[in-house]
Amino acid sequence: MEINIQHSDIYALAFHHRFQWEEAQQSYVILFPEGMVKLNGGAGEVIKRVDGKATVGDIITELKQAFPDAIGIEADIIGMFEMAYGKAWIRKV
Amino acid sequence: MTQISLGESVVQKELHAQAQNNGVAANLTQTQPLWLLAEVTYRCPLHCAFCYNPTDYDKHTQNELTTEQWIRTLREARKMGAIQLGISGGEPLLRDDIEDIVIEARKLGYYSNLITSGVGLTEKRIQAFKEGGLDHIQLSMHDITEEINNFITNTKTFELKKKVAAMIKGYGYPMVLNVVIHRYNIGHIKEILEMAEALGADYVELANTQYYGWSLVNRSQLMPLKEQIDEAERITNEFREKVGNKMKVFFVVPDYFGDRPKKCMNGWGEVFMIVTANGDVLPCHSARVLPNMVFPNVREKGLEYAWKESPAFNKYRGTAWMKNPCVSCPEKMNDLGGCRCQAFLLTGDAESADPVCSLSPHHHLIEKAIEYSKNPVIASQPIIFRTDKNSKKYVAGDKERIEEFHALP
Numbered sequence: 001m002e003i004n005i006q007h008s009d010i011y012a013l014a015f016h017h018r019f020q021w022e023e024a025q026q027s028y029v030i031l032f033p034e035g036m037v038k039l040n041g042g043a044g045e046v047i048k049r050v051d052g053k054a055t056v057g058d059i060i061t062e063l064k065q066a067f068p069d070a071i072g073i074e075a076d077i078i079g080m081f082e083m084a085y086g087k088a089w090i091r092k093v
Numbered sequence: 094m095t096q097i098s099l100g101e102s103v104v105q106k107e108l109h110a111q112a113q114n115n116g117v118a119a120n121l122t123q124t125q126p127l128w129l130l131a132e133v134t135y136r137c138p139l140h141c142a143f144c145y146n147p148t149d150y151d152k153h154t155q156n157e158l159t160t161e162q163w164i165r166t167l168r169e170a171r172k173m174g175a176i177q178l179g180i181s182g183g184e185p186l187l188r189d190d191i192e193d194i195v196i197e198a199r200k201l202g203y204y205s206n207l208i209t210s211g212v213g214l215t216e217k218r219i220q221a222f223k224e225g226g227l228d229h230i231q232l233s234m235h236d237i238t239e240e241i242n243n244f245i246t247n248t249k250t251f252e253l254k255k256k257v258a259a260m261i262k263g264y265g266y267p268m269v270l271n272v273v274i275h276r277y278n279i280g281h282i283k284e285i286l287e288m289a290e291a292l293g294a295d296y297v298e299l300a301n302t303q304y305y306g307w308s309l310v311n312r313s314q315l316m317p318l319k320e321q322i323d324e325a326e327r328i329t330n331e332f333r334e335k336v337g338n339k340m341k342v343f344f345v346v347p348d349y350f351g352d353r354p355k356k357c358m359n360g361w362g363e364v365f366m367i368v369t370a371n372g373d374v375l376p377c378h379s380a381r382v383l384p385n386m387v388f389p390n391v392r393e394k395g396l397e398y399a400w401k402e403s404p405a406f407n408k409y410r411g412t413a414w415m416k417n418p419c420v421s422c423p424e425k426m427n428d429l430g431g432c433r434c435q436a437f438l439l440t441g442d443a444e445s446a447d448p449v450c451s452l453s454p455h456h457h458l459i460e461k462a463i464e465y466s467k468n469p470v471i472a473s474q475p476i477i478f479r480t481d482k483n484s485k486k487y488v489a490g491d492k493e494r495i496e497e498f499h500a501l502p
């Protein structure tokens with residue numbers, strides 16, 4: 001599903017999905033019926049902040065502060081939201 | 094037990110996609126039992142003709158693991174990285190300690206799934222599962238008609254399944270329906286999908302029958318025509334476009350009609366580990382059909398040994414065991430030679446190429462099976478249902494119906 005991500009949008013994890021740190025894999029994962037996805041570092045940092053309260057803008061600001069050396073981070077974050085929404089890992093609140 | 098995890102199931106697809114994304118192919122040294130399937134009992138109130146449980150399951154119904162042994166198994170597997178837990182059978186609800194298993198699974202951080210026929214799921218139990226932290230329930234459905242449901246399961250469970258579906262939804266669980274597809278229901282795909290939508294299903298897996306255990310015995314009677322499968326897939330695609338993300342529909346393609354085999358279990362001992370009712374540890378559901386194999390048991394050396402060191406788990410890992418045409422095949426990493434059990438059951442040689450592959454020297458066996466299924470005389474033979482009585486016959490050595498599939502070269 002296509003979506004135009006706006007800074008004012010708020011997202012939450014999709015119903016029946018669980019986000020957690022996996023020690024054995026040293027990564028964050030999203031778990032859902034019959035499947036899981038392993039998130040690489042950046043993707044994990046984005047999804048970790050998707051809590052049904054923070055806006056996309058809030059998350060961008062926070063990540064820019066947390067990773068001041070990352071160049072072009074905003075486009076990456078928006079891209080991650082697009083993908084996560086497209087795959088129905090997150091829902092719009 | 095349904096047919097969910099055979100072949101390219103959903104989790105496998107995800108894992109596969111992930112492997113591609115990372116640019117890392119499945120690597121021998123990085124195997125990890127991400128998926129633990131606990132086949133907690135082989136007892137079952139249903140008698141499905143397509144069940145892939147072993148035909149001699151009756152001898153494994155004795156000596157089931159205790160609650161404590163299951164809990165220890167869950168802990169060990171979790172330490173090794175297992176994260177998706179399927180609680181299956183038989184009918185797992187025939188055990189009265191599933192509540193304890195669920196609580197432990199949640200504590201350990203598993204994403205847990207109860208795979209059930211729905212028989213035995215009461216309000217009291219589902220409430221306990223919810224409180225205990227069970228993540229989802231996968232319900233097997235068979236058809237939109239009472240006749241076919243009751244026929245193929247050899248029980249009167251149609252009304253019950255609808256009630257259970259409503260109860261699952263009522264408790265806020267994602268509704269995951271698994272429908273095994275065969276000749277008797279393939280003409281109803283559209284109606285089955287509409288029923289799933291009406292029940293509020295979030296996920297539907299249309300699992301074309303794969304032929305192991307009881308379904309192999311009944312292969313000629315269950316196998317649909319290629320044209321019917323193509324039509325079913327077309328209808329499924331149309332339905333997907335209509336419902337979008339609201340309901341995810343998975344169509345598990347039957348391997349008999351493909352050119353190449355499935356990458357069975359995503360590779361032997363790569364990501365799946367199955368612990369059976371009596372504690373045997375298997376790399377796939379039907380591995381016990383293979384000859385000259387000793388499978389480890391959780392009562393003996395534990396899971397770490399089973400996964401890493403046991404000869405059984407190492408036997409078909411990777412490609413070292415292969416012979417031609419697989420060993421020199423440029424596509425060998427795509428499917429790792431297909432399914433060892435299918436190779437053995439159909440050719441008598443567990444190390445031969447899966448005969449589903451058109452490059453296999455035994456591929457004619459598949460073509461013959463498809464021909465047989467179109468033969469009205471063979472196809473009209475009575476179905477042998479999965480019952481304790483029939484299983485006892487197989488245990489006692491009445492293998493007439495099985496041996497006809499050992500078409501030794």
